[in-house]
Amino acid sequence: MLCLNSQGVRRAVGTRAALIGTEIAKWLQDLKRAGKVDLFIGVIARWETELGRDFDTGKTLGYCALTNAGYSEKNPPVDIDEARSKIVKDYIELWAQTLTDVGVPHGKIYSHIALGTEKSAASAFCDLCAPGTSTYPFPGFLQTWRKDLASHGHPPWASCEGAAIDPREAKRGQLGIGMEGYLGNLFKRRGFGEHIRAEFGG
Numbered sequence: 001m002l003c004l005n006s007q008g009v010r011r012a013v014g015t016r017a018a019l020i021g022t023e024i025a026k027w028l029q030d031l032k033r034a035g036k037v038d039l040f041i042g043v044i045a046r047w048e049t050e051l052g053r054d055f056d057t058g059k060t061l062g063y064c065a066l067t068n069a070g071y072s073e074k075n076p077p078v079d080i081d082e083a084r085s086k087i088v089k090d091y092i093e094l095w096a097q098t099l100t101d102v103g104v105p106h107g108k109i110y111s112h113i114a115l116g117t118e119k120s121a122a123s124a125f126c127d128l129c130a131p132g133t134s135t136y137p138f139p140g141f142l143q144t145w146r147k148d149l150a151s152h153g154h155p156p157w158a159s160c161e162g163a164a165i166d167p168r169e170a171k172r173g174q175l176g177i178g179m180e181g182y183l184g185n186l187f188k189r190r191g192f193g194e195h196i197r198a199e200f201g202g
Helices: 007-033 063-068 080-101 118-124 141-151 179-187
Strands: 132-135 158-162
Touching: 007 080, 063 080, 080 118, 118 132, 118 141, 132 141
Parallel strands: 132 158
Antiparallel strands: none
């Protein structure tokens, strides 16, 4: 697991984000000259950013990052998941700040998390980025995500990755819920996707 707040990682992020952002800013100038700047949808700052769990044991990871944040065995966080979520949010904000500093427009940078718990969702909301998440039809997913969006004033958001089937069900040969229902539930258009399965939050 990458130690998201180590000095070396933060330096590398600054260098890489500045490189990417500078190139995007150049392309934006080309679009402006062509009168097509509206074609630029935005840029995602990282991919499913998280401090996950060990694949073999299922145990929580991120102890290096927690140590860098000032925690220890004698000074543990009151809520370890909340502390880990803040570290992830700070990491996303570093990407967003650097991209903005070199010319990527405000409102065109998206976070991208894999929504696991209500606390993990908090890391998607930062000052310089619009919230983004993966959108698979997991039970209760949209109910949780909509509640998080409401608690932050219903900001614009992005589905950064997704499909109309739970990947676990795809492995078992299932067909999923259908694109009409999947997209209809994401965008909540009246009369669109009314047959969606209840467990997707519709």
